[in-house]
Amino acid sequence: MLWIILSIILVGLILVFLEIFLIPGTTLFGIVGGIALVIGVILIYSNYGSKWGNITTASTMVLVLVAFVVGFKVIQSNKLAMKAEITGKVNELEKNLYNIGDKGVTVSELRPNGKGIFNENKIDVYSNGEYIQRDSEIEIIKITNDKIFVKQSKT
DSSP states (O other): OHHHHHHHHHHHHHHHHIIIIISTTOOHHHHHHHHHHHHHHHHHHHHHHHHHHHHHHHHHHHHHHHHHHHHHHHHHTTSSSOOOOOOOOTTOOOTTSSOTTOEEEESSOBSSEEEEEETTEEEEEEOSSOOBOTTOEEEEEEEOSSOEEEEEOOO
16 A cells, blocks of 8 residues: 555656646646645555654655756756757848849739749749739849849730
């Protein structure tokens, strides 16, 4: 019976640790872990008396404290953290890939934005407000940091 009670307490400690350090925000693991800790301590009190109940309560509190300290040290050491950095930027065009005057074809309707193909790359393009049909020839007239403006090509 003692091993079962100690297993309940250990499972409670593991669930509380998981809730705090590995799966924060779910609260399910924390609640179930806390309930398991309380049940384990209550079972010790009821089966082995107040002396062993007090010892178990103190030991459980020390183990929870140790789990917190170890968990915070592991997190601060970044052993569990991914060290990769995101260096790309959203909506930034590659330099020198597209130039004013380049010709391409629309693959969707431009109302005023849609998709076009330039240099075998499908990209988002914008007209100056006019509607351009699909499969129309287009020409780049303006390039900003994140947008390519086109007009319908006359050829």
